[in-house]
Amino acid sequence: MVVNSNPIIDLKGVTLHYGGDDVVRDINLEIKEGETKVILGPSGVGKSTILKAILGLLKPKKGEIYIREKAISKLPESELVKTRLRMAIVFQQGAxxxxxxxxxxxxxxxxxxxxxxxxxxxxxxxxxxxxxxxxxxxxxxxxxxxxxxxxxxxxxxxxxxxPEIFLFDEPTVGLDPTNAFNVEQLILKLKTRKVTIVIVTHDVGSAFRLADSIVMLHEGKFIFEGTPEELKGQSDKRIRAFLDPMSVASCT
Ligand SMILES: Nc1ncnc2c1ncn2[C@@H]1O[C@H](COP(=O)(O)OP(=O)(O)O)[C@@H](O)[C@H]1O
Ligand SMILES: [Mg+2]
Known part of the structure; x- marks a missing residue:
């Protein structure tokens, strides 16, 4: 349920790195209040890194991240603590x-x-x-x-x-099908509240079941943004190869 048209999280021209090569380059991402956005992509592509940056734990090399229209790199520590309290992250390992x-x-x-x-x-x-x-x-x-x-x-x-914002890092990975189902049911239950949810995952089925909108990350760039239905209809080879590796393999 989207309740406000202004993005609650807004990445503008963001480049992230850990000192070496850029992990993601010049990415833009708008997440609207009340929506469930899935960042989909293979392992090692930079999904967890984006979550770290949204939490203010990793500073962009370029660009800016806005939470409710406030640039987080410019917030004094006390304000950053308050902003973080509006967010909650569920780590891959539970932690x-x-x-x-x-x-x-x-x-x-x-x-x-x-x-x-x-x-x-x-x-x-x-x-x-x-x-x-x-x-x-x-x-x-x-x-x-x-x-x-x-x-x-x-x-x-x-x-x-x-919190107003939930960040999930690979919520279903490593769980057996029953537990993965239970976690998805909980996320669907959370969606009925007025919260914003960002899920990063490489689990395509889970992305389709949970997302209002999906962005797909490939080699440091978003190569798709749209609804699950729109993603299913894409003919881009990079997207098809990720969604349905068997069909692509059998055509070549
Ligand atoms: N703390 C770190 N220091 C250096 N490199 C890192 C660190 N964390 C992740 N990386 C590298 O950044 C890239 C993206 O990692 P990550 O965001 O964890 O990917 P994903 O979550 O999509 O699997 C990978 O090449 C990874 O090795
Ligand atoms: Mg990760």
Whole structure:
């Protein structure tokens, strides 16, 4: 559901690198409030790097990233912290703290930034664990959870501070089909709220099931932007080779 026509995230002419070759060059990307945007592309193409830059963890070599029309490179640290609190990332590996219980993991950001009092924190933790179907896991430790459960706890933790923007890095990769399905169902449930979701993935099926709009990254550039239906209809060889490698292989 798109609720506002101004982009909530806007990358303008952005080049990203780690000191060596450019990872992405001069890319533009507008993400509208309330939409679910999927950044699709093979491994190593720079998808996680783009997420790092959106979070303000990696500074563009060129160009600028705007969050709600504010240039993040120009924000003082205190404002950057506030901007980051509007966003939540669910990392590929879940990245839970092993020494903490599920409840402590989920409440971590609430406590770190003093966002609510103890009672409200406890209620919020229960509410978000219920959202992901893990009310019973409050006192467990990450080591006692399956991979799918860890991922759901990571989603609950992201949800706890009530962010406006969710960033997912390869949400279904490494999960068995049942758990991948469960995670997709949770993302679809999140979509019914008024949040903006950015998903980076190389999972084509998942992209088609979750996206309102897809951009495809190829060799440091976006070579497609449009709806899942529009992507399916593309005849560009690079796109066909990625979407359907078997058919391309059998034609050559
Ligand atoms: N911290 C880093 N330092 C140096 N190079 C990196 C770092 N992280 C990623 N890279 C390189 O940047 C490129 C893009 O990586 P990444 O954004 O992780 O791709 P993707 O998420 O699409 O698989 C790769 O060539 C990778 O080796
Ligand atoms: Mg990655």
């Amino acid at each position: 839970l703290f092993d020494s903490m219980t599920v409840g402590e993991n989920v409440s971590y950001r609430l406590r770190e930034h003093n966002l609510m009092d103890a009672k409200a924190t406890e209620e919020r933790v229960r509410e978000v664990l219920k959202f992901v179907g893990l009310e019973g896991a409050l006192k467990l430790r990450p080591a006692q959870l399956s991979g799918g459960m860890k991922k759901r706890v990571a989603i609950a933790r992201a949800l706890a501070p009530n």
